[in-house]
Amino acid sequence: MGSRSSHAARIPDVDSIRRETGFSQASLLRLYHRFQALDRNEKGYLSRMDLQQIGALAVNPLGDRIIESFFPDGSMRVDFPGFVRVLAHFRPVDDEDEGNRDPKEPEPLNSRMNKLRFAFQLYDLDRDGKISRLEMLQVLRLMVGVQVTEEQLESIADRTVQEADEDGDGAVSFLEFAKSLEKMNIEQKMSIRILK
Amino acid sequence: MGFQRLVPFGPWNWLLLLVALKCSAASSDLNESTNSSTRHELNARFAAASSEPAMTVSVFALDYDYVQIPYEVTLWILLASLAKIGFHLYHRLPGLMPESCLLIIVGVLVGAIIFGTDHKSPPVMDSSIYFLYLLPPMVLEGGYFMPTRPFFENIGSILWWAGLGALINAFGIGLSLYLVCQVEAFGLGDVNLLQNLLFGSLISSVDPVAVLAVFEEARVNEQLYMMIFGEALLNDGISVVLYNILIAFTKMHKFEDIEPVDILAGCARFIFVGLGGVFFGVIFGFISAFITRFTQNISAIEPLIVFMFSYLSYLVAETLYLSGILAITACAVTMKKYVEENVSQTSYTTIKYFMKMLSSVSETLIFIFMGVSTVGKNHEWHWAFICFTLAFCQIWRAISVFTLFYVSNQFRTFPFSIKDQCIIFYSGVRGAGSFSLAFLLPLSLFPRKKMFVTATLVVIYFTLFIQGITIGPLVRYLDVRKTNKKESINEELHTRLMDHLKAGIEDVCGQWSHNQVRDKFKKFDHRYLRKILIRKNLPKSSIVSLYKKLEMKQAIEMVETGVLSSTALSVLHQAQRTQESKRLSPEDVESMRDFLTRNMYQVRQRTLSYNKYNLKPQTSEKQAKEILIRRQNTLRESMRKGHSLPWGTPAGTKNIRYLSFPYSNPQPTRREVRVAEFTDNEGSDSELPPVTFSTRSRRGWRKETRDTIPMKSLHRGGKPPNFGYQRNMSPEEPVGGSRRAVCRPKPLFHVVDEEYESGEESEEEAPATGSRWSSEHGPSRDHHRSHSPLLRRK
Numbered sequence A: 001m002g003s004r005s006s007h008a009a010r011i012p013d014v015d016s017i018r019r020e021t022g023f024s025q026a027s028l029l030r031l032y033h034r035f036q037a038l039d040r041n042e043k044g045y046l047s048r049m050d051l052q053q054i055g056a057l058a059v060n061p062l063g064d065r066i067i068e069s070f071f072p073d074g075s076m077r078v079d080f081p082g083f084v085r086v087l088a089h090f091r092p093v094d095d096e097d098e099g100n101r102d103p104k105e106p107e108p109l110n111s112r113m114n115k116l117r118f119a120f121q122l123y124d125l126d127r128d129g130k131i132s133r134l135e136m137l138q139v140l141r142l143m144v145g146v147q148v149t150e151e152q153l154e155s156i157a158d159r160t161v162q163e164a165d166e167d168g169d170g171a172v173s174f175l176e177f178a179k180s181l182e183k184m185n186i187e188q189k190m191s192i193r194i195l196k
Numbered sequence B: 001m002g003f004q005r006l007v008p009f010g011p012w013n014w015l016l017l018l019v020a021l022k023c024s025a026a027s028s029d030l031n032e033s034t035n036s037s038t039r040h041e042l043n044a045r046f047a048a049a050s051s052e053p054a055m056t057v058s059v060f061a062l063d064y065d066y067v068q069i070p071y072e073v074t075l076w077i078l079l080a081s082l083a084k085i086g087f088h089l090y091h092r093l094p095g096l097m098p099e100s101c102l103l104i105i106v107g108v109l110v111g112a113i114i115f116g117t118d119h120k121s122p123p124v125m126d127s128s129i130y131f132l133y134l135l136p137p138m139v140l141e142g143g144y145f146m147p148t149r150p151f152f153e154n155i156g157s158i159l160w161w162a163g164l165g166a167l168i169n170a171f172g173i174g175l176s177l178y179l180v181c182q183v184e185a186f187g188l189g190d191v192n193l194l195q196n197l198l199f200g201s202l203i204s205s206v207d208p209v210a211v212l213a214v215f216e217e218a219r220v221n222e223q224l225y226m227m228i229f230g231e232a233l234l235n236d237g238i239s240v241v242l243y244n245i246l247i248a249f250t251k252m253h254k255f256e257d258i259e260p261v262d263i264l265a266g267c268a269r270f271i272f273v274g275l276g277g278v279f280f281g282v283i284f285g286f287i288s289a290f291i292t293r294f295t296q297n298i299s300a301i302e303p304l305i306v307f308m309f310s311y312l313s314y315l316v317a318e319t320l321y322l323s324g325i326l327a328i329t330a331c332a333v334t335m336k337k338y339v340e341e342n343v344s345q346t347s348y349t350t351i352k353y354f355m356k357m358l359s360s361v362s363e364t365l366i367f368i369f370m371g372v373s374t375v376g377k378n379h380e381w382h383w384a385f386i387c388f389t390l391a392f393c394q395i396w397r398a399i400s401v402f403t404l405f406y407v408s409n410q411f412r413t414f415p416f417s418i419k420d421q422c423i424i425f426y427s428g429v430r431g432a433g434s435f436s437l438a439f440l441l442p443l444s445l446f447p448r449k450k451m452f453v454t455a456t457l458v459v460i461y462f463t464l465f466i467q468g469i470t471i472g473p474l475v476r477y478l479d480v481r482k483t484n485k486k487e488s489i490n491e492e493l494h495t496r497l498m499d500h501l502k503a504g505i506e507d508v509c510g511q512w513s514h515n516q517v518r519d520k521f522k523k524f525d526h527r528y529l530r531k532i533l534i535r536k537n538l539p540k541s542s543i544v545s546l547y548k549k550l551e552m553k554q555a556i557e558m559v560e561t562g563v564l565s566s567t568a569l570s571v572l573h574q575a576q577r578t579q580e581s582k583r584l585s586p587e588d589v590e591s592m593r594d595f596l597t598r599n600m601y602q603v604r605q606r607t608l609s610y611n612k613y614n615l616k617p618q619t620s621e622k623q624a625k626e627i628l629i630r631r632q633n634t635l636r637e638s639m640r641k642g643h644s645l646p647w648g649t650p651a652g653t654k655n656i657r658y659l660s661f662p663y664s665n666p667q668p669t670r671r672e673v674r675v676a677e678f679t680d681n682e683g684s685d686s687e688l689p690p691v692t693f694s695t696r697s698r699r700g701w702r703k704e705t706r707d708t709i710p711m712k713s714l715h716r717g718g719k720p721p722n723f724g725y726q727r728n729m730s731p732e733e734p735v736g737g738s739r740r741a742v743c744r745p746k747p748l749f750h751v752v753d754e755e756y757e758s759g760e761e762s763e764e765e766a767p768a769t770g771s772r773w774s775s776e777h778g779p780s781r782d783h784h785r786s787h788s789p790l791l792r793r794k
Helices: A014-021 A025-038 A048-052 A063-069 A080-088 A095-100 A112-123 A133-143 A150-164 A174-180 B003-033 B038-051 B064-089 B099-116 B127-144 B148-153 B155-182 B193-203 B222-252 B260-294 B296-319 B324-342 B345-374 B383-409 B418-426 B432-439 B449-479 B489-509 B516-533 B543-561 B567-572 B586-599 B619-640 B711-717 B735-742 B761-768 B780-793
Strands: none
Touching (some): A014 A080, A025 B489, A063 B489, A063 B619, A112 B489, A133 A150, A150 A174, A150 B489, B099 B345, B099 B449, B127 B222, B127 B324, B127 B432, B148 B222, B155 B193, B155 B383, B193 B383, B260 B296, B296 B324, B383 B418, B432 B449
């Protein structure tokens, strides 16, 4: 094979996707090829299985959660616009975008807040808008080697929640989360260079 | 550096030094009387033995001359190895200075001893030994470990930079020095243009890979890495070609007789030599790949074939006055792809390690010899020449970097930033190559050879020590904008999470190559080359059972050491902690943060990681295994409970801490989950069906249909579906390594259908892992089929 047409017109709804995500034509094309490459049976959408076949994700401690994040609201399939929408969060922030932005339009997907929201949802699985202590503990467990004991993990989780929690409800809301990361260069950390 | 840290290898080192001293003292006594020709002594020894019978049979005698040369060489190498052990014991040291510095220090030490005891150093370095024995392993290693995909993606920039950069540097430095020599005040009038040009060509030979280890943790981007690597690879070859051409010029003509025709001939010769070398290298690469196709029954000679053919390519190219270095490089690059698939696992490991060992020995010897020749009487220190050389090296490198990259940035999709260019400029560290070329200058043509050697040594010392040590901090300074040392635990955790997230999303995006030529080559490769060069049936290697054994062992270890306890669960179920969290002191926080940093999983390195002196340790593989085992445990637990979802109700499982996905997800929607089960033949999980595995066979280009049955239809019976997967993981070895382990597990039943993509995905998946999961057909019938091959295999 390999005779895929490189005509952008083959992508359905390409203009609305472009407006929504801000990707360039060339990037969208490449993403579309990637989408088709991942879609083994040419179903037109991706299932979890397709994403699980990316080998590198299996050895990523957050692999499962990353795959989950492609399927918002528990759906079983993700189509190309949904795929691109997730990846749009990782577009590098363009300074010119900020200047020309129409304030009435919704925030672009790769804004700092939206990036933070994306990261937040990796923690907050039950989507209640807060990271409970339990959820923090779960994430910690994922990210830490097996040699760490339970007590150590719990104290770290305690400390983490305690540091960020300002209103004392024992959980970290999104705003508290964003505030704890205010000194961090999120725009650089959560940007992938090739996704221009 | 911590002096107390030197103690661990101190005693051994002193012991060795003592021994060396003793022997050199002893031999210097012996040498006083005899001639320095070993052969003469050898003959004399035998002659004495045969002609005059000794008066008494000596019970104990010392014959040092017989073993002197190999003995001292071995001692040198051993000394350097001990020093390296000590170097790496103090774990911060490799990040501070390049290992070459260490070798030079050892060399200076040995040189001081030799000089002090007035001993004659063994003739390690003469022209034929260097070019025939010491140089090829180093070049071979560079070519073999080069990651091919990024290399060829950036090949335009690399050729442009390495080729033109070397030429600009060589001629620039040569001409500027010539102009300096013309100035009467310096007394260098006898150094003519050709000699200057030759000096320029040899001093421009850089070895930037030596500093790579120093800033490796800064995670420079892949393009930058490739630039540095590619430059190191090609630079040696180009310098030597230039060197030889200029030597030929020096021999053939007086300066005045050189005409433009000769210069043109020189240029043509340059191109011819380079391309011819590459051509021969490629031919030999294909031949050796072809031969390894047939070696399955005698896998012990596979490393031999690899090495001999590479060496042969070098020699043949040298015979025809072509560039042997480029030949051996091209041979290594060509051969690697096919050989890796053909040879057995053990041969592959042997090849890798042996290659590293050989090149390490060569380099060690050269550096020690360099240290030895530093301490000596044959130097000519000429202030002006040396200072100007140093200055011009830096100036011309800066000029070449910034102009060449400015031009090539216009054509690149991802241009190099100024930061990157600064790093490239600063990594212009000279190494063994320039010293060797300087040392081997023929004295007859270069009456002022000593001055050249001294100048070369100064440049090497300067660049290696000063630039080598400061490049680490420089890179870190350029890379990290705000070194926020006092990070809170929150930030620590969240940054690591984001790094993992970013790495994961990068993997989802895959690699983007937009190269028509490459696609065409891949098509050609798949259609013709692979059929010829790759073995027909990959042998049923034991890698699969080896993997299973390893994983089981790991799981056992995890259980035994990782405390699979139910007490943890009870603590966990106190979800709402009644006791108030205590206020922690700042030191506690600090130590907690350090603890967290140390124990969190490392982010998967997507960029290449190459260390000239060492093969990567296995810690990252261990981490990957842990993660994979956890996920398998997750899914296995879910299967045990009869859930199709790992995130159903928890039901008090034991190994909750090993699960990669929590149980308390309140959205139990049915999903197509690919259940992974893993059993070994010992039947420890006897209630679960055995594993069948299939990989994405890279040869499976035939369009066989693969049946994928979504989970839903199989859940009708409610019994655990009996398919499984085998995941082969071979994460972050250098790309070759991962491809290696990838192709091992043979497909049992289906060759997974692989639609041949236009070049995008097969390369990318392979570096990570190449195997896929596939579900087998449904229930029992195929069950039996799946049982037996597995058992048979065992």
